[in-house]
Amino acid sequence: ASRKQQRTSWLFDCPSSAQMNWAAGVQCVAKCDNRKPKPGELLYHKGDVLTIVDASMRKCFYTARHNTTGAEGLINSSNLREREALRVDPSLSLMPWFHGKISGPEAVSKLQPAEDGLFLVRESIRHPGDYVLCVSFSGEVIHYRVIYQNNKLTINLKQYFYNLIDMIEFYSRCKESIVTTLTKPKKKQGTKSAELELSKTGWLLDITKLTLGEQIGEGEFGAVYRGEYMGQKVAVKIIKCDVTAQSFLQETTVMTKLQHKNLVRLLGVILHKGLHIITELMTKGNLGNFLRTRGRSVINSVQLLHFALNVCEGMEYLESKKLVHRDLAARNVLVSDDSVAKVSDFGLTKVDSKEPDKAKLPVKWTAPESLKKEKFSTKSDVWSYGILLWEIFTYGRQPYPKMSLKEVKEKVEEGYRMESPESCPPNVYSLMRLCWEQDPRRRPGFSKLREKLEQEMRFRSEARS
Structure with missing residues (x-):
């Protein structure tokens, strides 16, 4: 009877809200525990992140992979919600309780009605460079000067913190030298707690x-x-x-x-x-170092093309999302255990933007129009990709060898382009030159570059076989 119950338990109708159509690759967050899975089911806990592998023949069930354990099994979609991407939101703050340069009386008025453990942090007006932790307790607001000393922060000259986040985290757990533990942050108007948003979305x-x-x-x-x-x-x-x-x-x-x-x-x-x-974890480090430490005796031209294609596919995906990387270079491409190249370091990534930006620019990899007018687009990423191709086919050499940054800027603007790396396939060098067209409109997109590289890969593979 129990086996029959097991069989029929798979067939129960799930609530209509749970009848999702999730494709392979979709990430989900568990809404509850499944500590005692039936045969074939996946064990997971509330908050765990799972990736859909395939739809199951059983209604409401999917095959999924656990993101941390790597285990695979069946999951019931009614127990999961899709992991949401975070919205790019300037009001999202790691320190919503930080109010900047406000006076003591202003801080007191913001911490009303008084409530034990209600707090905020402000910049000290009397002691520039220091901060003040303002805490409500027994109907009063107590102000603690936070001294900035030797690159660390302290209230009592005994307990030191790396930063304000560290300090607030500590005093939220124990009161130590302050009157009460910090229980309720007073958010600055217009900010949202990044911690809350990250938690809600499963990140x-x-x-x-x-x-x-x-x-x-x-x-x-x-x-x-x-x-x-x-x-x-x-x-x-x-x-x-x-x-x-x-x-x-x-x-x-x-x-x-x-x-x-x-x-x-x-x-x-x-x-x-x-x-x-x-x-x-990308165990083989960045692509530049990977190529430099192995060299021609270990890595052949087909493997170089393989890396070039990996990066191109990653960039084609970014292009499809209308995102511009702005710092594409071999140092920002990492190599996995199974020698797959993956684009990393999205610190400068932005939605395709013609807006000027004052970020520090990597001159040797940056397109002329971006250096001149600080304008970025997918086509400026294509220029950087051409430089990356040169890095790949020189086994990780520094671009524009022996030239100063000032010379690079001037000469490139005048039309100078680097010569073909030694033993570089002519078709690949032609692609570099296309990436380095002065007029961004004449540069190919990443999908066209991918097609050309695939053709070259087929040609090289057939020639070797």
Whole structure:
């Protein structure tokens, strides 16, 4: 009888709202636990993220893969909701309780009606560079000066913090040297809590499930570590500076929208002592270093074409989403364990925009019109892709060797173009030259570049066989 019940349990009608038509690749968040799965079902907990692999023959069921354990099994769609992409929203804030430069009396009026644990942080007017933590307790507002000392913050000269996020997190758990724990942030008008939005949409991960390993990289904005999240190997970018973390929220927001085999996949975000951006681990590092350390004796022209095609497909996907990368270079392409190249570092990525932008530009990779007028488009990404092709076929050499940035700017504007790398297939060099057309309108799109590279790949593969 029990076996019969098991068989018929698969056939129960699901609520009409759960009759989704999810395609393979759609990411979902579990709304409840499935701790005791039936044979063939997937074990998961509330908040876990699962990727649809295929529709099942059984009504309301799909085959799915657990994003952290990698296990596959059947899931009931009524227990899941689709993982939402975050909207690019300037009001989204990692510090909604930060009110900037306001006076003490203004802070007191904002913390009304008085409520124990209600708080905000403001810039100190009396002590420029310092902050003030304002906390409501027993009908009063207490002001704690937050001293900025040796690149850290402190209230009592005993407990030091990397940043305001770190400090608020600490005093929300224990009161230590302040009158009460911080329980209720007073949001600045017009801001939304990034923590709340990340949590609601399924992108906020749990710090207790993350194990940090060795440091594998360091950039201008923070360090990158190897790590493990619930059994999955991950890369963790840690940004400790408040202002930088806030700007990197843009990168995270963009990454939640993107799912492609040739883009580094975002797994989620942790808010702990700043911002942790958790992505899949690309074990072979960036493409430039990968090529330099192996060279011609290890990597042949078909493998170079394979990398060029990987990047082109990732960029074609970005182009289809009307997104401009703006910093495409071999250093921002990572190589996976199975030698697949994936585009990363979406820090500068924006919706296709003709608006000027004051970000620091990588001169040797940037199109002339972008250097001159600070205007970016998919066609300026195509120019950068041409430089990336040159990097690939020189096995990771620095573009415009022995030329200063000033010379590069002037000479490129006058029509100078780099010569073909040694042993580079003529058709590939022709593509580079097309990418470097002075008039952006004459440059091909990424779909046309992909077609040309596929033709070259077929030709090379047939010649070798």
